[in-house]
């Protein structure tokens with residue numbers, strides 16, 4: 001993993017196509033949006049679901065189609081607990097490195113398992129031509145980026161640093177990314193409860209992304 005921004009800079013948000021959703025301004029100004037990428041995973045996803053339930057929070061899980069086909073019962077638990085899901089392609093493809101027809105077909109394949117109009121491109125990498133094609137094929141699609149990257153995937157940072165990444169940047173409207181995956185679990189399982197606790201104490205509502 002190369003360098004990454006914990007906090008997405010404003011100039012970058014403005015530079016990129018305005019179809020991309022980076023944060024959500026709601027009228028009450030009291031809601032944050034926690035999201036998880038790359039699941040479902042038997043250990044990490046179940047942990048996340050339990051924590052969310054404990055804090056009366058809901059989140060959005062951007063699932064990899066292949067993982068949904070492996071763990072359909074974990075996928076169903078996400079929904080049963082009142083969370084929602086989004087499409088994250090079938091094989092976690094990098095749009096920049098994938099021909100358009102292959103990329104779109106992979107999303108179509110995932111859509112058989114994941115019934116949602118929310119989509120997040122793996123690695124945040126999608127070509128403008130792919131974005132246009134998706135908008136054409138799925139007029140209702142919402143392409144959800146993020147405001148804060150926890151860095152839980154980064155094994156060079158500590159679980160504490162991962163929590164700090166989120167807590168130092170969190171504000172109403174933020175879309176936060178964690179990962180419900182094997183390699184992120186050590187950091188996610190420490191940082192997620194910290195973030196949930198912080199939001200609860202500070203009166204921030206934790207909701208699924210509007211679909």
Ligand SMILES: [Zn+2]
Nearest residue numbers: 037038122123
């Ligand atoms: Zn991903």
